[in-house]
Amino acid sequence: MLLSESAAWAGAYLALEWAIRVVMLVVVPFRRSPDAARSWLTLVFFLPIPALAIYLVIGRPTYPRWRRDRFAKLPKLLAVATRQITHSHFCRRPSLPGNLEDPALLIETLGKFPTLAGNDVEICSDYEQLIDDIVSDINRAKRSVHLLFYIFADDATGRRVMEALGQAARRGVACRVLIDAVGSRRWSRQVVKTLTSHGVHVRLALPVGLLRRRSARADLRNHRKIAVIDSRIGYVGSQNIVDADLDPDVVNEELMVRVTGPVALELQAVFAADWFMETDQVLDAPVLFPHRAPGDGVVAQVLASGPDYPDAGVGLLVVALIHGARERVVITTPYFVPDEALLQALKTAVLRGVNVSLVVPDETDHLIVKMAQRSYYSELLHFGVRVHSYKGCFLHAKHITIDGEIALIGSSNVDIRSFVLNAEVSLIVYDRSTVQRLRLEQDRYFETSTVLTREAWENRSILTKTCENLARLAAPLL
Incomplete structure (x- = not known):
């Protein structure tokens, strides 16, 4: 029985x-x-x-229906912002070679933001100087300060920024802060308490909880790093509000962009959209999206991507830019887990005679991701891609240059998580001088890196190769 x-x-x-x-x-x-x-x-x-x-x-890289319905209301609710940006006198097509015109048009189609001229762009690769600059700009703010960061820590760096926000709030400046609930979970309670006591409006993005009525999925995160001061100054890139040496074994090296000009309004619109999604409050006052007379400066635009923007995948843009390249592509990313479309784009670029370089940190802070991305190196080296393994600090910077024409700088890694699951933001700059300044940073990376060779890389042990290939099987799920 x-x-x-x-x-x-x-x-x-x-x-x-x-x-x-x-x-x-x-x-x-x-x-x-x-x-x-x-x-x-x-x-x-x-x-x-x-x-x-x-x-x-x-299993599904989508937000719940209530959030999709709320996001669908945004174009109508942010009418002032949309009208000011799309009808701006700064709207100007970049002057590009014919092979790069289509990728530039693709960005506007994906993200809905047009190219805007009249911007000044500053590359910021000094970690402490970047925090100094943000604090200084907050201290000079007169109307509004908006911050959106994946990590906002209650450490020395975070407390400096929180004190500057508190002083601004006491001057009557409208200060709003969004921090990702999971990325900042170690510090979120204290950060929210401190900022609230200073008179700063603060919210957690995509909060998670078993008993929470509208809990977000833990793997769909807001990974953006944005600061907008007085609708005139914007910051975007890879750096969070946290000490560089928070983990003594992983000291971060970053790269951000400080931009002044009309493209800051596009960053403002991204923040306003995220603020509405978390608070149901509309930030569409004309003072937040002021009109400016046309002036000189570089052409740039913003691409917001993520599950809220189902047709705005930054991965589509990266693939299109590589297909359009004719001379040189340099990709800098801490995490490289490509899909098949990107691998084929890199392969065909090399076959066309394009010099393609990938810069990745020698060590990463995620073991499975590290093994998965290393499983692709043999294939890349076989194609003819130069793989630079950066020594020393954990290179967390995320940027791409195409020929001498286009620079893409933002929060997105070159992996499936950033392409599909995370909310990301990228600044695309169409300016040779900006690309040249960024190439100086890339040249510095090259000098501090070991260039992998196909012969040496293939000498890894069978056990190492097996572990890497097993991790690769999980790559689309990372």
């Missing part, structure tokens, strides 16, 4: 597993890339029940 019951339970369990496999074989490939589908189905085949549980939690 006992044996027959055990056999019945075993049969039911086996039937359940195969039912999950069959159903997931139909469900998983729907609106999903082949790489992602392959990874999910591999997991389902070997561990069907755990795979189903994971899929129900993080």
Whole structure:
């Protein structure tokens, strides 16, 4: 009797597993890339029940319906901002070679923001100087200060910024801060308490909680780093509000851009959209989107991407830019987990004679990601891509240059998480002098890096290669 019951339970369990496999074989490939589908189905085949549980939690890279419905209201609610930006006298097409005109038009189609002239762009690679500059600009603010950061820590750096915000609020400046609930979870309670006591309006982006009525998914994060002061000065890039040496074993090296001019209004609009999504409050006062007379300066535009922007994938832009390149591509990223489209773009670029370089840190702070990205190096080296392994600090900077014409700087890594799951923001600059200044930073990276060779890289142990290839299977899920 006992044996027959055990056999019945075993049969039911086996039937359940195969039912999950069959159903997931139909469900998983729907609106999903082949790489992602392959990874999910591999997991389902070997561990069907755990795979189903994971899929129900993080299987779809979309926000809940209430958030999508709220986001759909934004164009109408932010009418003043949209009208000011799209009808600006600064709207001007960049002067580009024919091979790069289509990628430039793609950006506007994806993100809805036009190219705006009249901007001054400053590259900021000194970690402490960047914090000094942000604090200084906050101290001079007269009307508004808006900050949106993935990490806002209650450490020496964070307290400096919080004190500047408090002083600004006491002067009557409208100060608003958004911090990602998961990225800043170690400090969020104290940061919110301190900023609120200073009179600063602060909210957590995408809060998570089992009992929370509108809890966000833990893996869909707001990864942006934005500061906008008086609708005139904007900051965007890779650096968070946290000490560079918070972890003594991982000292961060970053790169941000300080931009003054009309493109700051596009950063303002991204912040206003995120603020509305978290608070249901509309920031559309004309004072936040002022009109300015046309002037000189470089052409730039902003691309916001993420699950809120289903058609605005920064990955599409990166692939298009590489396909348009004719001379030189340099990609700097701490995390490199490409999809098939990006790998093919890199391969065809090299075959066209384009000099393609990838700069990645020698050490990363995520072991599985590190192993997954290293599994791609053999393929890249075989293509002819130069892989530079940066020594010393953890190079957390994220930027790309195309020929001598276009620079892309922002919060997005070159991985599937940034391309699909995270809310990201990128500044695209169409200016040879800006690209040249950024290339000076890239040249410095080259000098501090080891250039991988195909022969030496293939001498890794069988165990190392096996672990890397297993991690690669999970790449679309990272």
